[in-house]
Amino acid sequence: MPSIEIKIEKLIYGGDGLAHHDGATVFVPFVMSDERVLVEPIEQKKKFVRARVNQLIEASPNRTPPRCKHFGVCGGCNYQHIPYDSQLPIKTEILRETLRRIGHVDWQGEITTHASPPWGYRNRAQWKVRPIPDASTGSSASESSRLAIGYFRANSTALCPIEDCAILSPPLLQAFHALREGLASGAFPRQLREVEVFAAPGEGSNSPLLLTATFAGFPSRIGEHAGKIRATVPGLESVLLHDPGHERMELLGPGFIEYRVNNVAYRVGHFSFFQVNDFLVQSLVDESVGREDHGRIAFDLYAGVGLFSVPLAERFERVVAVEANPAAARDLTTNTRANGAIEVRASDVEEFLARCKESPELVVLDPPRAGLSPGAAERLAHLAPQRMNYVSCEPPTLARDLAALQKLGYEISAIHLFDLFPQTFHMEVVVRLTRHQ
Numbered sequence: 518m519p520s521i522e523i524k525i526e527k528l529i530y531g532g533d534g535l536a537h538h539d540g541a542t543v544f545v546p547f548v549m550s551d552e553r554v555l556v557e558p559i560e561q562k563k564k565f566v567r568a569r570v571n572q573l574i575e576a577s578p579n580r581t582p583p584r585c586k587h588f589g590v591c592g593g594c595n596y597q598h599i600p601y602d603s604q605l606p607i608k609t610e611i612l613r614e615t616l617r618r619i620g621h622v623d624w625q626g627e628i629t630t631h632a633s634p635p636w637g638y639r640n641r642a643q644w645k646v647r648p649i650p651d652a653s654t655g656s657s658a659s660e661s662s663r664l665a666i667g668y669f670r671a672n673s674t675a676l677c678p679i680e681d682c683a684i685l686s687p688p689l690l691q692a693f694h695a696l697r698e699g700l701a702s703g704a705f706p707r708q709l710r711e712v713e714v715f716a717a718p719g720e721g722s723n724s725p726l727l728l729t730a731t732f733a734g735f736p737s738r739i740g741e742h743a744g745k746i747r748a749t750v751p752g753l754e755s756v757l758l759h760d761p762g763h764e765r766m767e768l769l770g771p772g773f774i775e776y777r778v779n780n781v782a783y784r785v786g787h788f789s790f791f792q793v794n795d796f797l798v799q800s801l802v803d804e805s806v807g808r809e810d811h812g813r814i815a816f817d818l819y820a821g822v823g824l825f826s827v828p829l830a831e832r833f834e835r836v837v838a839v840e841a842n843p844a845a846a847r848d849l850t851t852n853t854r855a856n857g858a859i860e861v862r863a864s865d866v867e868e869f870l871a872r873c874k875e876s877p878e879l880v881v882l883d884p885p886r887a888g889l890s891p892g893a894a895e896r897l898a899h900l901a902p903q904r905m906n907y908v909s910c911e912p913p914t915l916a917r918d919l920a921a922l923q924k925l926g927y928e929i930s931a932i933h934l935f936d937l938f939p940q941t942f943h944m945e946v947v948v949r950l951t952r953h954q
Contacts, residue, residue, distance in 0.1 A: 620916030888914030
């Protein structure tokens with residue numbers, strides 16, 4: 518396909534810039550608004566083109582050199598070429614347009630933004646591990662004993678080996694370097710395919726770490742490998758080796774670490790979700806549970822380990838926390854056991870709502886990326902809570918759900934955008950809704 522010259526009109530959700538050429542919409546990553554670029558189409562349909570930049574003809578005066586040498590190849594970051602003080606305004610407009618375009622939610626009010634330190638913020642990462650050719654011997658990847666670690670390339674399942682990652686928190690970066698050195702020395706088995714590490718707040722090796730290693734078939738003497746990983750990475754409190762293909766696990770340690778938020782210690786296990794930005798967790802909790810909300814009954818739906826349930830119990834006589842994931846529900850039960858105001862329901866949210874007869878004053882809901890399950894919005898509206906606080910990490914499904922809730926009698930009273938993921942297109946949004954009187 519021949520190269521084409523385009524002018525970028527705007528950035529859209531997903532990290533791409535948008536332009537038009539000969540009646541087709543063109544999507545291209547790693548650009549800025551108003552830039553003129555020569556792009557090479559890599560996928561072409563009748564109405565749209567996906568392309569990559571061949572040449573910056575007229576660069577934005579605000580363009581900045583990326584901090585990471587892997588930027589543009591690694592699929593982790595999208596915005597390192599954009600100064601951080603410009604990233605939040607861009608995300609704000611993308612959020613506003615996504616709500617309008619997908620949900621016909623025309624919010625003209627303020628979107629309150631919450632900035633993060635632009636680097637060193639991430640407390641959880643998943644690194645892919647793959648065999649790669651050994652340059653010193655000329656052997657193929659299948660023959661080589663060398664394993665490399667990194668992230669997938671953008672829009673690919675091919676490995677991008679990395680040497681550093683500037684968005685990782687210091688303890689996580691220390692763990693990455695230890696793993697990289699261990700892999701380079703041949704300390705780990707070739708069946709290793711992924712390593713996930715979660716770090717609780719702390720300083721360097723004093724930060725408690727939770728590590729989950731995924732294998733494509735367990736090697737022999739798996740317990741020895743667990744011990745070797747623990748000896749390699751400073752600060753590991755719990756190590757879980759997992760072979761999903763054969764449903765096998767090997768645990769070394771308690772199976773969880775504790776993460777403190779506002780003097781509350783939350784148990785977080787190997788398969789439980791927790792927010793990834795150390796710096797914004799507390800403010801996210803404050804806005805999600807509502808600083809002024811109080812009353813008799815509150816629901817915490819998709820409750821996870823109870824990050825919102827515990828502070829809700831300070832303001833409400835009863836809190837019903839609902840979580841379907843068995844691992845997270847176990848942590849939730851442990852984290853709320855001492856609080857008699859919190860009732861844990863290990864249940865699918867829609868099934869819980871179908872059985873529920875109570876009418877809470879407040880519902881806090883933090884669904885997965887897919888948003889509310891079919892029927893959940895109608896069941897929520899049938900319970901008629903006066904207020905709902907919707908926490909979302911996926912604006913397109915948020916827009917769809919807000920449109921449904923507005924039709925069911927709710928109106929938006931405030932929107933907060935939390936930049937939990939600087940240098941990427943991702944965002945966390947809290948929308949407060951109030952029922953029509």
